[in-house]
Amino acid sequence: MSRSIKIKKGFDIRLEGSAEKKLAGAVNPVRFGVMPIDFPGLIPKLEVKPGIEVQAGTPLFHDKLRPEIKFTSPVSGRVVSIERGDRRKMLEIIVEKNGTGFVDFGKADPEKLSAEQIKERLLKSGLWPAIRQRPYHIVANPPDLPKSIFISGFDTAPLAPDYNFIIDNSPLSLFRSGISALSKLTKGRINLILKENSNNDKIFDGILEVEKSYFSGPHPAGNVGVQIHHLDPVNKGEIVWFVNLQDVISIGRLFEEGIYNPERIVALTGSEVIHPQYYKMLSGGAVTPLVSDNVKPGTLRYISGNVLTGTKISPDGFLGFYDSQITIIPEGNYYEFFGWAVPGTNKYSFSRTFFSSLLPKRSYKLDTNLHGGERAFVMTGQYEKVVPMDVFPMQLLKAIIAEDIDNMENLGIYEVAEEDFALCEFICPSKIEIQSVIRKGLDLMRKEMS
Amino acid sequence: MNSLRKKLDKLKPHFSKGGKFAKLQSVFDGFESFMFVSDKVTFKGSHIRDSIDLKRTMTVVIIALVPALLFGCFNTGLQHFRSVGTDPVLFQAFWFGFLKILPLIIVSYGVGLGIEFIAAQIRGHEINEGYLVTGLLIPLIMPVDIPLWMLALAVAFSVILGKEVFGGTGMNVFNPALLARAFVFFSYPAWMTGDNVWTEGLTAGKNIIDGFSGATPLSLCAAGEITKLPSFMQMFLGTIPGSVGETSTIAILIGAAILIITGVGSWKIMASVFAGGLGMGLLLNAISANAYMELPFYYQFVMGGFAFGAVFMATDPVTGSQTEMGKWIYGFLIGVLSVLIRVLNPAYPEGVMLAILLMNVFAPLIDYFVVQSNIKKRLKRAKVALNTSVK
Numbered sequence: 001m002s003r004s005i006k007i008k009k010g011f012d013i014r015l016e017g018s019a020e021k022k023l024a025g026a027v028n029p030v031r032f033g034v035m036p037i038d039f040p041g042l043i044p045k046l047e048v049k050p051g052i053e054v055q056a057g058t059p060l061f062h063d064k065l066r067p068e069i070k071f072t073s074p075v076s077g078r079v080v081s082i083e084r085g086d087r088r089k090m091l092e093i094i095v096e097k098n099g100t101g102f103v104d105f106g107k108a109d110p111e112k113l114s115a116e117q118i119k120e121r122l123l124k125s126g127l128w129p130a131i132r133q134r135p136y137h138i139v140a141n142p143p144d145l146p147k148s149i150f151i152s153g154f155d156t157a158p159l160a161p162d163y164n165f166i167i168d169n170s171p172l173s174l175f176r177s178g179i180s181a182l183s184k185l186t187k188g189r190i191n192l193i194l195k196e197n198s199n200n201d202k203i204f205d206g207i208l209e210v211e212k213s214y215f216s217g218p219h220p221a222g223n224v225g226v227q228i229h230h231l232d233p234v235n236k237g238e239i240v241w242f243v244n245l246q247d248v249i250s251i252g253r254l255f256e257e258g259i260y261n262p263e264r265i266v267a268l269t270g271s272e273v274i275h276p277q278y279y280k281m282l283s284g285g286a287v288t289p290l291v292s293d294n295v296k297p298g299t300l301r302y303i304s305g306n307v308l309t310g311t312k313i314s315p316d317g318f319l320g321f322y323d324s325q326i327t328i329i330p331e332g333n334y335y336e337f338f339g340w341a342v343p344g345t346n347k348y349s350f351s352r353t354f355f356s357s358l359l360p361k362r363s364y365k366l367d368t369n370l371h372g373g374e375r376a377f378v379m380t381g382q383y384e385k386v387v388p389m390d391v392f393p394m395q396l397l398k399a400i401i402a403e404d405i406d407n408m409e410n411l412g413i414y415e416v417a418e419e420d421f422a423l424c425e426f427i428c429p430s431k432i433e434i435q436s437v438i439r440k441g442l443d444l445m446r447k448e449m450s
Numbered sequence: 451m452n453s454l455r456k457k458l459d460k461l462k463p464h465f466s467k468g469g470k471f472a473k474l475q476s477v478f479d480g481f482e483s484f485m486f487v488s489d490k491v492t493f494k495g496s497h498i499r500d501s502i503d504l505k506r507t508m509t510v511v512i513i514a515l516v517p518a519l520l521f522g523c524f525n526t527g528l529q530h531f532r533s534v535g536t537d538p539v540l541f542q543a544f545w546f547g548f549l550k551i552l553p554l555i556i557v558s559y560g561v562g563l564g565i566e567f568i569a570a571q572i573r574g575h576e577i578n579e580g581y582l583v584t585g586l587l588i589p590l591i592m593p594v595d596i597p598l599w600m601l602a603l604a605v606a607f608s609v610i611l612g613k614e615v616f617g618g619t620g621m622n623v624f625n626p627a628l629l630a631r632a633f634v635f636f637s638y639p640a641w642m643t644g645d646n647v648w649t650e651g652l653t654a655g656k657n658i659i660d661g662f663s664g665a666t667p668l669s670l671c672a673a674g675e676i677t678k679l680p681s682f683m684q685m686f687l688g689t690i691p692g693s694v695g696e697t698s699t700i701a702i703l704i705g706a707a708i709l710i711i712t713g714v715g716s717w718k719i720m721a722s723v724f725a726g727g728l729g730m731g732l733l734l735n736a737i738s739a740n741a742y743m744e745l746p747f748y749y750q751f752v753m754g755g756f757a758f759g760a761v762f763m764a765t766d767p768v769t770g771s772q773t774e775m776g777k778w779i780y781g782f783l784i785g786v787l788s789v790l791i792r793v794l795n796p797a798y799p800e801g802v803m804l805a806i807l808l809m810n811v812f813a814p815l816i817d818y819f820v821v822q823s824n825i826k827k828r829l830k831r832a833k834v835a836l837n838t839s840v841k
Contacts, residue, residue: 013498015498158498233831235828235831235832235835235836236832237832237836238835301491301497303497307496307497307498308496308497308498309496310497312493312494312497327497329497329498331491332489332491333489333490333491334489335455335486335487335488335489336486336487337454337455337485337486338485338486338487339486339487340487340503340505340506340509341505341506341509344501347501348500348501349500349501349502350500350502351500351502351507351712351713351714352711352712352713353502353506353507353510353712353713353714354501354502354506366498367491367498368491368492368497368498369487369489369490369491369499370488370490370491370492370499371487371499371500371501371502371503372487372488372499372502372503372504372505372506373483373488373490373503373576374576375503375504375576375578375579375619375620376578376617376618376619376620376621377620378504378507378580378619378620378767378768379507379714379767380716380767380770380772381716381767381772381774381777384774390824390827391824392773392821392824394772395772395773395817395821410825410828410829411821411824411825412828418495422495422496425495425496425499426496426498426499426500427500427502428499428500429500429502429503429504429506429507430503430504430620431499431503433494433495434495435494435495435496436494436495
C-alpha cells in the first residue's frame, strides 16, 4: 500500500542560482579530504600518518567508541596532511590522488549473503557511515536491528538538486543491488519516499523490497526526519535507519563490483556561480575544478550542502560525505544604515514585516549577514509554522537549554534532528543558533542513554 | 552615511574591552546597532538568515500604535477645550494634546531606557528592544494629568522589579506596561480613578465650565448612571474621556489590522479576547438583573481599555500563552474576566488591566496542559508500539 502525504507547514526559500539540468563531464580533482566533522558525535582515531600510500577503500580513521566503523579513502594516493583546528580537533585528512588502485572487497550477490556478512563488507569498505539512524541522527550502530529503513528520493532544501535528474542519470541496477543488501538489515520495510507527481517513479516498480510513499509540500517535506515522523515515528527505544539515495547506489556498487567508489551526481548552485549545473564526482573530492573560473568576483561563502544545513568550506575545500550539492553565496560582512527601519522592498523575509511581501514572487540573492543581534526568545508561534511535525519546537528548545532530560524525551527529542529545525533558525527574529541547540540536546540525550 | 560609519569605527575601540569608555560598551553598541545593522555573518548553522530581527518586529508594533497615539493627542485637546467651554479646531486640539503627551513619552523612554542601558551593561548583553514598545504603551494607558514624577516611579518599578529581576526582555512574567499602570493604580489611586484625572486641567480645576463632567463611560456605568452614557458612535470614535490612547476603538482597530497583516500580533488572541467579552456580555444580557447588565454587550468593546488591552496588551508574546491552542484559551478568559470584573465588582470600574495581569500568571499553566496533551499522545503511541512488538 503506498501512502500519499501532504505537508502543509514549511517554507520554500526562493534563491537565485538553481542548477541547470545539464551534466558536465566527470570531474577529477587531485586532492581529496575526509572530514570527521561530517559525522556528529564521532571521536575519530587515526589509522594513517602523512606520507603513507593508501588505496581506495583503505581505512583512514575509525570511531573510537565503535572501532569497527571505519572511514576509508575514496581514492588511491598518498596521505599528505592532517588538518587540525582548535584544541587539536581533527578537521580533514587530505589524500593526494596518484593512481587507480583499490582494495578489492570481492563481488558478491547480496541475496546469498547473511546480514552479518553484509554488515562486515559495509564496515570494512567504509560505506557503513552512509547508513544513519534516528534517534540522534548519527552513524548507525552495527549490532542494531532497525524497525525500518528510509530512503528519501527527493530534496526540498533551497536550490537542492533535482532527484528526477539524478535518477535519470544514475545506474539503476546498482540501486537494485543496494536495496537488496539493505533489505537483509531490517525486520521491517524499506521505505522509498518520492515526490508526489514525480514523472519517473515507474522506474522503481520492479523493486519488490521497497514500499513507495509520496510526499508533497514545501521544505522540509523532503527531510527524512519529517517523512519518518509521518510514516513510522520513532518511539523511545526504537531505531529507524536512513540512507541517501545516491549512497544506496554506492552500496550496490560495492557488491556488484567489489569496490568502494562513492561517486555521485552533484549540483553546483548559488547566486555567485556563473554556470550552475550538475557534475559527477566522488564524495570527498576538492571543489576546485568546479569553481575555478566559474564564480563571480567578491567575498564568497563556499558551502558543501545547502544554505540551511551545509558546512562552510574554503574555496579549495572538499565535498562532504553526505552532500550532493555545493552552494556559493556572497558573504554579508557589511554595515547597513538603518537596515531594520527601511521599507524593505528588496528584503527577503518569511514574515510579512517588509514591503517585499506585497510584491510579486521572485527569486532572491541572499548573503550571510545575520541581519540583527542575538536575543532571548520573544516572539511565539513562529517556529510552529515551519516544523511539519507534531512537536512543540519552542518548548523542546527550552527543555534542551535547561538540560531537562525528562522533558526533552517527553517532547520528542528522539524524532528530531538539527536539519528539521533549520528553517526555525532561518526565520528566528531573535537570531538563536537553533541547530546547535538541537545538536547539543541530541548529544546530551545520547550520553544520558548510554 | 559613510563618514558617520568612519567616525563610529574610529570611536569603537574606546568603547571595547580595555578602552577608555569600556563601561559604556552596551550603550555604544545600542546606538551603533540602532543606526547600522551589524556586519556580523553566520558562522554555523543556517548560512542565510531572514531579514527580520527584534528591532523590526518592535518597529511594527510602534507603527501600529501611531493611530491611537495621534488620536490620543487630538482627544486630549478636545476634552480640555470642552471642559473650558470652547470649541477647538482640529489642529488646535491636536497640538494642545501633543504638547501635553510629549513630556509623558519623554519621561517614559528616558527613565525606562536609562535602566535598560544600565542593566545591559551589568549583564554584558546587547541592549534589548523590548522597551521600545513598552515605553510608548505606558503613556498611552495613563491618565493625561498624571504627575511626571509618578510616571517615572511607575516606569522604574515595572522595568526593575517587573522585568530586569527576571532576566530582562523575554523572561518577564507580567506585562511591564500594565505593571506600571497597576503600580499607580494601587499606590496612588486618586490619580488613576475618579472623574477628574482623565481631562487635562480638571484636577487643578481652573476655568472649568459649570456642568462639565470628566467621567469616563465606565465610571458612569459603575455609578449606575447608564442613561448619561455617550452614544455608541462617540465611544467607537473615541471622543470621550479616558486614558490617553485607549479611547478610540477605530484607531485601535487600524493598529490591529497592521499587527495582523504583518503577523507580529497574534490574531488568535485578539479574536478570542473579543469572543470572551462577547460571551460574557451575552450571558449578562440574558440575566439582566440591573441596568448595567442590560447594557448591550457590544458597548463593552468600545468602553474603557477593552480594545486596547485586547490588541496591544494581551498579545504580548512574552507574557501571554505561548502555544497556539493556549492562545485561544488565554484570550477567551481575558475577555470573560474583563467584563466580569467591570460589571459585577463594584470596587473596580475597569477590569481589563487586572484580567490580563491575572491571565499572565495563568498563561504558563495553560501552556502546561496544552503541552501535556502532546506528551500523552506520544506516550500512548509508544505504548501501542511496545504492545504490538511484544505480540
